Amino acid sequence: MTALLTIESLAVGYGGAPVIASLDLAVEEGTVVALLGANGAGKTTLLRTVSGLITPRGGRILLDGDDLAGVAVEDRARCGLAQVPEGRSVVAELTVEENLQLGALWRHRRRAERRVAVDEMYELFEPLARRRSSAGHQLSGGERQMLALARALVAEPRVLLLDEPSLGLAPRVVAQLLAVIRGTVDRTGLTVLLAEQNVTSALSVADRGVVLGLGEVVADAPAAELAADPALRHAYLGF
């Protein structure tokens, strides 16, 4: 397998001290990498830097070998990078259908192709099919997170950057969402970088777990190994 996303000697900060000092990470195509670590470890900062919302102070981010430096956020989306930020970002005033149509516009110019792509999302996320005429603000937390995820997936990204999708959701809904992500990865070869505080859920769906501590990679191991090793869990994950 080859690395689709490569991060080399990345340095990021917001003014004073660096948040990420010198981070290296390679994410192989068709895998889920769980990005773990305590509050403030730099997970969100890393995702926002990869998606282009934050400009790094140093280092490189390569997508399929191409340096993303100087590639604007919207152009990164066209290259196949999609971010679902924390907080279930959907357009609250638009219906489920309209949100998905907007997402599909990134990928498909033809109306008929958009229809097929949106209908595929209704198959993946059945609750959304029942709510297709409801506005974003009328949805439950779980439905909003499904819509945020579906809106990203409908554009058929190569790399999905997911920030805390489980936040505030019932375990059953989290399991449903993660199952859809895993299924999509296995079916399509999607690559996922999943930042999560919910370590057990994240490792249950990931191929690899990477633990950040103060902007550095402090552990990097197969997910099953990380989940099963009490010393690793205790040292880095706090349980």
Ligand code: ATP
């Ligand atoms: P959490 O799970 O709490 O979101 P995280 O691992 O995602 O944590 P970040 O949100 O990336 O961590 O934050 C890393 C550090 O950067 C923290 O010390 C945080 O206070 C700081 N930080 C984050 N965003 C900003 C900002 N916009 N301006 C200044 N400092 C920030």
